Amino acid sequence: MSYRGRFAPSPTGPLHFGSLVAAVASWLDARAAGGSWLVRMEDVDTPRTVPGAADGILRSLEALGLEWDEEVAWQSRRTALYEAALDALRGQGAVYRCRCSRKEIADSALRGIEGAVYPGTCRHLVLPAAERCAERFAVEEGILSFDDRLQGTVRQDVARDVGDFVLVRRTGVHGYQLAVVVDDAQQRVSDVVRGADLLASTPRQILLQRALALPTPRYLHVPVATDARGEKLSKQGLAPAVDASAAGSLLHAALAFLGQPRPQSSIAREILAEAARTWDPARIPRERGQRAPAALAREAPGES
Numbered sequence: 001m002s003y004r005g006r007f008a009p010s011p012t013g014p015l016h017f018g019s020l021v022a023a024v025a026s027w028l029d030a031r032a033a034g035g036s037w038l039v040r041m042e043d044v045d046t047p048r049t050v051p052g053a054a055d056g057i058l059r060s061l062e063a064l065g066l067e068w069d070e071e072v073a074w075q076s077r078r079t080a081l082y083e084a085a086l087d088a089l090r091g092q093g094a095v096y097r098c099r100c101s102r103k104e105i106a107d108s109a110l111r112g113i114e115g116a117v118y119p120g121t122c123r124h125l126v127l128p129a130a131e132r133c134a135e136r137f138a139v140e141e142g143i144l145s146f147d148d149r150l151q152g153t154v155r156q157d158v159a160r161d162v163g164d165f166v167l168v169r170r171t172g173v174h175g176y177q178l179a180v181v182v183d184d185a186q187q188r189v190s191d192v193v194r195g196a197d198l199l200a201s202t203p204r205q206i207l208l209q210r211a212l213a214l215p216t217p218r219y220l221h222v223p224v225a226t227d228a229r230g231e232k233l234s235k236q237g238l239a240p241a242v243d244a245s246a247a248g249s250l251l252h253a254a255l256a257f258l259g260q261p262r263p264q265s266s267i268a269r270e271i272l273a274e275a276a277r278t279w280d281p282a283r284i285p286r287e288r289g290q291r292a293p294a295a296l297a298r299e300a301p302g303e304s
């Protein structure tokens with residue numbers, strides 16, 4: 001299979017150092033392999049999408065010399081694909097309707113890796129189609145394991161650690177897990193390189209790939225950038241936007257974060273070309289999280 005990588009930002013805010021690291025890592029991995037690199041805007045979660053954020057991210061990528069191949073894919077224009085996949089899963093009886101409120105689920109005594117585990121309340125009810133419901137994937141018990149190129153063998157019991165997860169919300173918005181699986185397959189993505197905050201989502205994605213008879217890409221999860229408190233830099237956490245006019249120093253910082261040698265040049269395109277030649281994923285720190293340079297996480301003095 002020829003190498004096809006992708007960067008899949010959610011346009012909920014500007015590009016920050018954490019998302020830049022994911023973009024640089026996936027770009028370098030693709031270019032080092034002589035492969036293609038795609039950009040996909042994960043704007044399926046329309047209520048959280050911030051107007052103008054997608055364009056801002058694309059402009060920052062351009063200014064940093066992170067050129068992409070093919071047209072940018074927009075999840076908001078691909079809902080028919082998600083609906084078709086959902087229909088296929090419904091046809092297998094792998095999906096059920098759920099009317100539990102957030103509060104009811106939060107009150108569940110079962111705790112997993114992402115908070116409350118859905119206790120399966122609606123699993124055996126057959127709720128009428130007329131009632132506005134979410135739809136969940138009925139997860140079978142058992143350990144799922146996969147090999148991450150950096151993190152090694154990852155094992156998860158999705159039923160116990162996460163529970164039956166949402167494929168489509170009550171509002172009709174398709175969930176991230178479903179959309180990402182459909183898109184990676186439809187875009188023939190061979191290699192997913194992204195932040196380790198998504199490591200715990202990968203088993204859910206593999207379950208959906210198997211149920212839909214889709215190939216499983218290779219995975220490489222790089223450390224997420226954190227602030228002094230160990231919190232992931234996030235658009236919602238108002239991490240500062242990268243200043244693309246300082247492209248050279250930003251790229252040097254991203255490469256240092258990824259454990260890669262420092263290119264001589266201070267010009268974005270030259271830095272990237274050299275870094276692609278020397279790219280060695282084995283040098284990436286094998287951590288789930290790593291602190292971002294203070295100036296790029298906008299920490300108050302004395303916070304460390």
Ligand code: GLU
Pocket residue numbers: 007008009010042180194198
């Ligand atoms: N849209 C997700 C994010 O911005 C990334 C999804 C992925 O790479 O699979 O965190």
